[in-house]
């Protein structure tokens with residue numbers, strides 16, 4: 001539901017932007033290249049995405065294999081969408097053996113994969129009994145790479161490739177006839193999956209390889225965009241009360257509160273001058289979903305939001321502006337943000353550990369672990385970053401702050417489609433239609449999808465009086481184990497020992513409160529994000545779609561992008577401590593040009609145009 005509303009308002013915003021682009025539109029992209037590209041690309045990328053998605057014109061279908069035709073004729077399998085898919089598992093197995101599937105096993109899984117509660121249920125429903133080749137998580141990628149490089153002993157199905165890695169792997173082998181293209185299966189044999197993809201055209205873009213094919217099937221975990229904006233930006237409400245300030249709603253009011261914190265003395269009452277108004281980190285690496293570095297959160301308040309996300313670092317400082325890829329860290333708003341932080345620094349409002357590069361020294365690993373409040377305002381990912389319960393309760397999430405050129409916050413260049421190509425079928429598989437029908441069964445039933453992803457009823461879920469699956473929690477809000485023994489003592493273990501988790505599961509926003517409650521440990525995190533303006537931020541901005549790139553493009557990004565990010569980080573440190581001048585700003589822009597910033601934008605624009613054709 002929410003997703004659609006966002007998509008609609010984005011489309012409306014895009015249309016409006018296209019109209020306004022002909023008028024003088026100040027702000028983002030006003031500085032040269034980005035603006036030109038925005039005007040040129042507005043029709044191309046923006047329009048294509050809403051039109052016919054990749055592969056949907058294919059109605060030919062994948063021919064049955066010899067074995068499939070034979071098994072169908074013998075009444076051993078059904079491929080019309082009815083269940084079970086394998087009608088006579090014993091007869092099927094004695095004639096063809098089991099369909100083999102390689103899977104990475106986390107250390108906490110002690111139950112054989114085939115005996116997991118969800119695997120047993122899948123078998124009861126479909127008659128599909130996989131021969132699971134479980135490989136320990138440690139070393140899984142290496143083993144998989146060796147197997148793929150040799151091309152020998154390939155299983156019928158690659159259940160997963162290591163979280164988030166399936167896309168790069170299938171692209172790497174795209175021209176080697178290792179994996180079976182699946183778009184014909186999706187279009188003709190998988191009505192449930194096809195509907196989900198057609199309802200979300202961006203997901204089609206994100207699973208389509210540069211050669212136009214899809215491989216395997218996606219893993220999607222929608223959580224109202226949990227990973228698409230940073231975690232809550234907090235302020236100490238108890239300190240606000242002590243200095244007689246309301247919760248700020250503008251950037252100016254926030255600065256006024258920080259000055260009041262600085263001047264108030266012993267706000268935490270321990271007799272020591274140990275308070276700091278603002279804690280942040282200027283190091284991007286390890287900045288979980290754009291949560292800890294306040295610099296980037298504030299760029300939007302000066303007219304052009306930048307975007308960083310450690311989970312998709314090559315797309316850092318890029319954003320879709322008026323339908324085209326723009327490098328936002330060279331906008332004038334970025335310079336104004338640097339001047340703003342130089343002011344904060346000069347006034348003694350920033351914690352002096354904010355420039356630390358060492359993880360253990362970052363405020364979330366130091367200041368927030370103390371049994372007393374030490375900082376006035378900072379970003380978090382999980383609210384559990386603040387370890388002491390009483391200290392935790394002193395903080396509230398800030399509203400989205402209004403600045404001179406816009407509002408705070410940005411959307412992450414990330415996707416809730418976390419893997420493009422799980423449950424990947426190898427080219428030698430004799431029963432690709434059986435696998436496709438199995439995956440369509442898996443994604444077609446919301447309650448089943450949810451349990452396949454997070455764990456089985458009786459392990460991590462119990463039904464409430466209205467039939468909605470709920471995770472049992474104790475009075476402190478912690479997971480209450482449902483099974484005896486150390487192998488089920490926490491949520492992670494109960495999950496790992498009741499389902500494979502990763503694979504082609506699909507959980508959509510519309511499932512919450514209809515089939516299952518929202519993830520019990522993310523409720524507060526989401527609430528804080530909403531207070532920060534999450535929904536408005538997601539409606540306002542278009543992030544860079546997480547499209548699949550060619551091996552050459554990825555190699556080129558690996559060469560040029562880290563240098564570009566280093567330049568940005570280095571200059572931010574220079575500006576905050578020493579101030580911004582025309583000279584160092586121009587030197588910064590020249591350094592970016594020299595490092596290939598235009599090529600970076602071009603690579604992304606090409607990849608996005610290609611995937612959204």
Ligand SMILES: [Ca+2]
Pocket residue numbers: 265266267268269270271272273274275
């Ligand atoms: Ca104190």
